[in-house]
Amino acid sequence: MNDELLAPFRAAPERAGIFTDFDGTLSRIVEKPAEARPVSGAREVLSRLGHRFSVVSVVSGRAAGELLEWLGDDIEIWGVHGAETVVDGHVVLSKRAEPYRDLMTRVLTEAQHRVAALGIEGVVVEDKRVMVGLHFRAAEDVERAGALLDGIADDLVQEFGLQRAGGRLAFELRPPETFTKQDIVLARTREADLEAVLFAGDDLVDLPAFDALDTLASEGVATVRVAVASDEAPTELVERADVVVAGPEETIEFFERLLS
């Protein structure tokens, strides 16, 4: 790797920011998301970075509370793609998510009523603070449960003007506001008036953060894109990266080089 890339970070850490994903970047990918933990040395190196650089920020799709527990509060934490953050050691909705708190509380209550009225076992309504999950993995007749929840989700989207996401065995109701890593990287870089910005990630949802770095580079900010390569890493992420590391342990080694 070309060490010149890191020169602006070493020269003026008080004007530099380090942004990083969590799963696959600071932790190994595991079968059950709840079992993920940061690799050895991650918390320590982030803490040291946090004391040296203007902004050190973990930006993840996970709940902010988990990241706070595992990584501590020497760094910034953005959970649920920026819908949650941590202030004074407590998880709060971010400024952009806060206006949707009441709306999503009403959606949660409505979803709970309608799902309960179905009277089928094994369906779960999950309170994700500013999002609502509808799960049917554990239903006896998954297909029927899925079709019924699909109808409820569609109705709620229409009635409350929501966005919908989700996979094969769960649906997610989201407020009419998009949360991506791009927004966080751009907003924090501008708020902190950074001159050098780095982002490390391993997955498709990290591409918007690389987009943010492209925008910042066009405005004269020094940028470094770090991709964590794996069998599952998207080709585009690796191709667009300035630095490729082989796994989360190497991410930690790379961060240590920033401190040396």
Ligand SMILES: [Mg+2]
């Ligand atoms: Mg990841």
